Amino acid sequence: MEGDSLSTQPTVFAPGEDRLSEEELRALSPQELIWRNRTVAALSEALIMMVDDEMLNIEMTQAFLTEAGYKQFVQTDQPEQAVAMMRREMPGVLLLDLSMPRVSGLDILATMREDPSLRHVPVIVLTSSTDPQVKLKALALGAMDFLSKPVDPSELGLRIRNTLAASAYREYLGQHDALTGLPNKLRYRKVASEVLAHARDSGTSGAFLHIGVDGLGRINDALGRVVGDQMLQRLAKRLASGVQTEAEGELASEHHNPTLFRFDGDEFAVIIPAMDGVHSAAAFMSKVLEDATASFHRSGSPEVLVTCSVGVSVFPGDGMDIDLLTRNAGLALRHAKQAGPHRYEFFSPKFNEQALSRLDLGAELRHALGRDEIELMYEPRVELATSRMVAAQAIVRWRHASGRVIEGDELMDLAGTSEMDVALMEWVFEQLRKSMKTWKAAGLQAVPVGVKASMANLHPRDLSHLVNAALAGGIEPRHLSLELQQVAALENLPAKDTAAIALLRKSGVRVSLDRFGRSASAIHLRRLACDEVKVDESFIRDMDNDALVQGIVLGMGDLARRLKLNCVAPGITTAQQLSVLKKNGWDQGQGPLFGDRLNGLNFAARWLTRTGKPQRVPVAGDA
Missing domain, CATH: 3.30.70.270 (Reverse transcriptase/Diguanylate cyclase domain)
Structure with a gap:
């Protein structure tokens, strides 16, 4: 029965490693640490301060405490000097007489209570007063304990030990994490x-x-x-x-x-x-x-x-x-x-500049949607073997009031850090739905459109909800391709939580692993079933000038083909890049080489047809 019970409970230990014992877990707790480190011997090193207008009382008390094992003392029979002395010495405990001329013990307690540096010094009152109101007032002003003179030496020693231990434990709790x-x-x-x-x-x-x-x-x-x-x-x-x-x-x-x-x-x-x-x-x-x-x-x-x-x-x-x-x-x-x-x-100093900039931009992004400062652009995706436009890439563009244009991956990352990723995704799907409705009304045949989705803060179930709402609004599954970014966030989720993405694939929505080679790698292909991989744009950008990068790119293409996955190269800018990719059997590409990013109406006028037959993309230097 015990084995069955344990098998159903999660454990946090690597295979082959014994479970932490209860003693080891308790060894991390404040209680164990305080009593292990604050022994009686350690407490005996605490500084004890005595304030009494009768020096004989001070000498007798110190003699008692020395015999009890305490070693460090500071004292004064001038109560008006007590507060200044405490600020200099900061005692572990104060033994305070109440009935003193010029400045009473109650005056000292009141001053300590108003002083942030002294209000937590533990105070034991020693007094011959029998007035219960005096006792109550002393306790109300922060005294921790109260002993009537004459004081029994053993009792005083025990009271001091308990007070120091309680104070040390309180100090420990204030400066240590309760969990670890x-x-x-x-x-x-x-x-x-x-x-x-x-x-x-x-x-x-x-x-x-x-x-x-x-x-x-x-x-x-x-x-x-x-x-x-x-x-x-x-x-x-x-x-x-x-x-x-x-x-x-x-x-x-x-x-x-x-x-x-x-x-x-x-x-x-x-x-x-x-x-x-x-x-x-x-x-x-x-x-x-x-x-x-x-x-x-x-x-x-x-x-x-x-x-x-x-x-x-x-x-x-x-x-x-x-x-x-x-x-x-x-x-x-x-x-x-x-x-x-x-x-x-x-x-790096640039981190601070970026953080301040992102903080300002993140706050403005919340209002940008309502101000119509954001638009959805489309970029053609080309089948490299035939130079035909076969799909589109949806790109979110923000024309900031300063004149700066923020778009694509940069804007997606900003949305994630500004907790605007869900709102932006909803907006993108709504704009895509409107575009496809317009295209259909004009008798034009839609093409599959890639939409980026960052998983850094977006749970698969939330993404599934957004996509299903878009499909219910009129977008056909075959016309939607989800390009998942920051998929490392999915590694720690149980399979049942990532199953939502598998259900989207089953419905006909294509799933792409975006930024492959940077934030996504071959290990993610084991966890996440997908239809294509889209390499990080930086690899394509550096192909012309770095043979090592070119080798990596071609290797990623070989891996995709072996796994029967479509392989997409974004950010193609030169005919040389296109030539290398075509020669090595890459499936699709996109980038400035194939044309400008256009809004929905202009994209339809330039690339979509009534028959659905894809248009050939003219590229300079392309045979």
Whole structure:
């Protein structure tokens, strides 16, 4: 029965690796860490401050506490000096008399409560007063405990120990992540401030690393947050082990070792206090990427590999301000994820410029649809063997008020980062439906039209809903080709969640794997059944001047033919590119060489016919 129960539950451990024991999991928890690290001996090092107008009381109390094992004390019988002394010394606990001349203990408590740096100092009141109202007022002002004089030494020792332990535990919880036990963002800022201060004094350099889990949201959606949390715990353990190996090494400074932190959501961070150069950080990054990999599987489902991406900002080169370096590392992480999973990027000033530009553009894009600033253009796709126009490519173009034109892949990426991808897809399908209705009314035969769909933020079920709504609106399945981009996001989804795309193919919609060779690779062909591959435009652009790139392009064409997939070359600009592709049996191509991008009416007038017989595309130099 136990084996059957376990077989139905997801696990987050690679095959051949034992499940983490309960003891190991608890070892990551704050409770275990605090009681493991805050022993009685450690608590005895806490600074105890005593404020009493009778020095004899102070001396007797200190004698009691010294015998109990406490070692560090600071005291004053001048209560008016107590607050200033606390700001200088910052005690672990304050033993405070209430009945004192000039400045009473209640006055000191009231001042502490209004001071952000002192309001959390634990206070034990020692007083001979028997007035219950005085006791209540002291507790209301923040006192944690209350002992009446004369005080029993053993009881005082126990009260101090419990107060210090509770304070240490509270401090720990405030600076550590509850799920993984790692230091949190608050602790990150404290350590970062210390590291940067030391770097300014010593002239050393270091780095901030931000580590993001690739596709954690999709794991949570598909398998539940419990599995996602378990995966984060597993990754935390692996990353912590890797970072710990660098202690006292070449990436450590005189005062700090490399330290791992947990940020909110799917993000971790590492502060490298010192390094000789970027090559040191790069070597460490490769190790981090190796550590930040885990797999999980459950009965009846394929194994899912979880990876991380890393963004890096280097000080002093990228700044010496905590907020600036943190933001720069975050920007670098975002670019790493956009380039594909399981990679790292160093910050570049251009990232900041791009981020500011995209932030402004993303906000404007939300209003661009309503202002009719966006239009749908069409580009002919040509059968290379016959030079006939056999299909079209839908291209979204935004003529920004500044005069800048943003279109194609750039606009699709912007829509994804601005959470406008669904709205833009809906708009594209609506415009395509209108175009096809106009073509049909004019007696012209429509051709298949390729529509780009980024899967970075779009769930297959949502895409299926959008496509089915377009089909219900009058678009025929045979006239629609979905060109899927950022398909790496589909890797972490169970087969049942990607089945929606298979159902679209079954209905007659063609499916294309776009940007092949860049954000899509042969491994995605195993997971995603499709009709064609469309190579990344950069390969075609560089064919003329790079024999290696040309070899890669021809190899991708051979792979497609072996798999009986249509192979499309976008961005063809020269007759030389066309000649090489035709000679090596490529199926289709598109690009400036074959004609301009046109709106729906002009495209129909130039390329569509009443008979449906495809027109030949005249190309200079084409035999």
